[in-house]
Amino acid sequence: xxxxxxxxxxxxxxxxxxxxxxxxxxxxxxxxxxxxxxxxxxxxxxxxxxxxxxxxxxxxxxxxxxxxxxxxxxxxxxxxxxxxxxxxxxxxxxxxxxxxxxxxxxxxxxxxxxxxxxxxxxxxxxxxxxxxxxxxxxxxxxxxxxxxxxxxxxxxxxxxxxxxxxxxxxxxxxxxxxxxxxxxxxxxxxxxxxxxxxxxxxxxxxxxxxxxxxxxxxxxxxxxxxxxxxxxxxxxxxxxxxxxxxxxxxxxxxxxxxxxxxxxx
Amino acid sequence: xxxxxxxxxxxxxxxxxxxxxxxxxxxxxxxxxxxxxxxxxxxxxxxxxxxxxxxxxxxxxxxxxxxxxxxxxxxxxxxxxxxxxxxxxxxxxxxxxxxxxxxxxxxxxxxxxxxxxxxxxxxxxxxxxxxxxxxxxxxxxxxxxxxxxxxxxxxxxxxxxxxxxxxxxxxxxxxxxxxxxxxxxxxxxxxxxxxxxxxxxxxxxxxxxxxxxxxxxxxxxxxxxxxxxxxxxxxxxxxxxxxxxxxxxxxxxxxxxxxxxxxxxxxxxxxxxxxxxx
Numbered sequence: 001x002x003x004x005x006x007x008x009x010x011x012x013x014x015x016x017x018x019x020x021x022x023x024x025x026x027x028x029x030x031x032x033x034x035x036x037x038x039x040x041x042x043x044x045x046x047x048x049x050x051x052x053x054x055x056x057x058x059x060x061x062x063x064x065x066x067x068x069x070x071x072x073x074x075x076x077x078x079x080x081x082x083x084x085x086x087x088x089x090x091x092x093x094x095x096x097x098x099x100x101x102x103x104x105x106x107x108x109x110x111x112x113x114x115x116x117x118x119x120x121x122x123x124x125x126x127x128x129x130x131x132x133x134x135x136x137x138x139x140x141x142x143x144x145x146x147x148x149x150x151x152x153x154x155x156x157x158x159x160x161x162x163x164x165x166x167x168x169x170x171x172x173x174x175x176x177x178x179x180x181x182x183x184x185x186x187x188x189x190x191x192x193x194x195x196x197x198x199x200x201x202x203x204x205x206x207x208x209x210x211x212x213x214x215x216x217x218x219x220x221x222x223x224x225x226x227x228x229x230x231x232x233x234x235x236x237x238x239x240x241x242x243x244x245x246x247x248x249x250x251x252x253x254x255x256x257x258x259x260x261x262x263x264x265x
Numbered sequence: 266x267x268x269x270x271x272x273x274x275x276x277x278x279x280x281x282x283x284x285x286x287x288x289x290x291x292x293x294x295x296x297x298x299x300x301x302x303x304x305x306x307x308x309x310x311x312x313x314x315x316x317x318x319x320x321x322x323x324x325x326x327x328x329x330x331x332x333x334x335x336x337x338x339x340x341x342x343x344x345x346x347x348x349x350x351x352x353x354x355x356x357x358x359x360x361x362x363x364x365x366x367x368x369x370x371x372x373x374x375x376x377x378x379x380x381x382x383x384x385x386x387x388x389x390x391x392x393x394x395x396x397x398x399x400x401x402x403x404x405x406x407x408x409x410x411x412x413x414x415x416x417x418x419x420x421x422x423x424x425x426x427x428x429x430x431x432x433x434x435x436x437x438x439x440x441x442x443x444x445x446x447x448x449x450x451x452x453x454x455x456x457x458x459x460x461x462x463x464x465x466x467x468x469x470x471x472x473x474x475x476x477x478x479x480x481x482x483x484x485x486x487x488x489x490x491x492x493x494x495x496x497x498x499x500x501x502x503x504x505x506x507x508x509x510x511x512x513x514x515x516x517x518x519x520x521x522x523x524x525x526x527x528x529x530x531x532x533x534x535x536x537x538x539x540x541x542x543x
Binding site: 027028031032034035036038039040043044047050051054074075078081082118119121122123124126127130131134135136137139140141198210211213214217218231243246247250251263264 | 291308312313315316317318319322323325326327329330333354355357358359361362365400401402404405408409412413414415417418419422488489491492495496502505506509510512517521524525528529532
C-alpha cells in the first residue's frame with residue numbers, strides 16, 4: 001500500500017477549482033481583448049511624455065485664482081448640505097416603509113420602497129445631475145436635487161437596517177402600555193435609531209461634499225463649474241489650484257465628520 | 266439620563282414627578298444647544314438666500330421632466346441599441362479587467378500597509394499610495410488619464426484600477442492588522458520564512474473578506490464606469506451623456522434601467538457567491 005499524503009481538497013474539488021480558475025482567466029483575457037481593440041497604442045506609449053508635458057503646464061498653480069474660488073466653494077458646501085437635508089427628509093419615510101417591522105404592508109409597500117432605494121443607489125449623483133440639468137436647467141438647484149436623490153437610497157438603506165435591528169423587548173414594553181402605533185414609533189423605535197441616524201447623516205454629508213465638488217462638470221453649480229471652464233480653456237494652472245481647493249475641502253470635511261461621529265456614537 | 270421635572274403641585278405628590286420631559290439627546294448644555302441651532306438657522310437663511318434659482322427656467326423644465334418620467338416608464342431599447350450595446354460592452358469589460366488588475370495590485374500594497382507584517386519604510390510608502398488614491402475622486406483621475414492616454418476605455422480601465430487600489434488596499438490592510446496574532450506566531454515558531462508566514466498565517470484569515478470586498482468593488486466599479494464616460498473615459502456613461510444631450514429621454518431611461526438591473530443582479534449574485542465562499 002502506497003503512503004497517502006494528506007491533501008486539503010478531494011481530486012474532484014481540485015479539478016472544479018482549476019477549471020473555474022481557467023474559465024475566469026480566459027474571461028479576463030477575452031474582456032481585455034474586447035476592451036482594447038479600439039485603443040490607439042501610440043497614445044498609450046506616448047503617455048509618459050504627455051504626463052511630463054501636463055505636469056510642466058500644471059505647475060505652479062495660479063494662487064491668485066484662489067480669490068475667485070471662495071464663492072463657488074460656498075455654493076459647493078451649500079449644495080452638499082442642503083442636498084443632504086433634502087435626501088434625509090425623504091429617506092426617513094422610505095426607511096420606515098422598507099423596514100420589515102414597521103412597514104404597513106410587506107407585500108405591496110415594502111417592494112416599492114426597496115425599489116426606490118435601489119434605483120437611487122445605483123445611479124451616481126453625477127448622472128442625476130446630468131439629467132436634472134437638462135430638465136430644470138443648470139444651476140445650484142439641479143445640484144441640490146441630484147445630491148438629495150442620490151442620498152435617499154444610501155441613508156434609507158442604512159436606516160432601515162438599523163430599524164430592523166432594534167431591540168424588540170423595548171418595543172414590546174411600550175406596546176404593553178397601550179401605546180398607539182405612532183407612540184410606539186416615537187418612544188420605542190426613534191430613541192434606539194437616533195444615534196445611528198445622526199451618524200449616517202453626517203457620513204453621507206461627508207460623501208456629498210466630495211461629490212458636490214465635481215457636479216459642476218455637468219453644469220450643476222459649485223466649484224466644478226470653474227473646473228469645467230478651466231479645463232475647456234486648457235488653463236492648467238487654474239485646474240491645479242481647483243484640485244488643491246477640492247482636496248483641502250475633502251480632507252477637512254472628512255475630519256469634521258469623523259470628529260462628529262466619534263462624539264455621537 | 267432622564268431628568269424628571271417636578272411640577273409644583275399639591276404637597277402630597279410633590280416627591281413623585283407627574284410630568285416627564287424627554288431628555289436632550291446629544292448636547293446637554295442648553296446655551297450650546299440653542300446657540301448651535303441659531304447658527305444653523307442663520308446658515309440656512311443665508312444658503313437659501315444665495316441660491317439664485319431661475320424659476321422661469323424650472324417651470325419650463327417641468328414639461329421636460331414629465332417627458333423624462335414617461336421615457337423612464339416606456340423605455341426605448343431599440344433605436345439606439347447599437348450605441349447602447351457598445352457602451353455596455355465597454356463598461357462591462359472595463360469593470361472586470363480593472364477590478365482584476367486593481368485586486369492584483371492592491372494585495373501587495375495592502376500587505377505593505379499592514380503595520381504588523383511590513384517594515385516601517387514600506388508601511389509609510391504603501392500608506393501614502395493609499396492616501397493619494399483615496400483622496401482623489403474617480404472623475405478627477407479620469408480627467409487626467411484621458412489627457413495622458415487619450416479617449417476611450419483604456420483610460421477608464423486605468424482610472425478604475427487606480428481607484429480600486431485605494432479602496433481595497435486600505436480595507437485589506439486594516440483586516441490584516443486585525444488578524445489573530447496567535448496563528449501567525451505559531452507559523453513563525455515553525456521557522457517559516459516571511460512569504461510562508463503570509464501564505465499560511467495571514468492569507469487564510471483574510472481570504473473570505475478579500476473575496477467579499479473584491480465583489481463589492483466589482484459592483485462599485487460598474488457604477489463608476491457609468492460615470493467616467495462623461496469626461497471621455499469610455500463606457501455607458503458616454504452613451505448616456507449623448508442621449509440626455511439630445512433630449513432622447515426614452516433612450517436615457519432604457520440605459521438607466523439597464524444600469525439599475527445590472528447593479529441589482531450584481532448585488533444579489535455577490536451575496537450568493539459570498540455565502541458560497543465562506
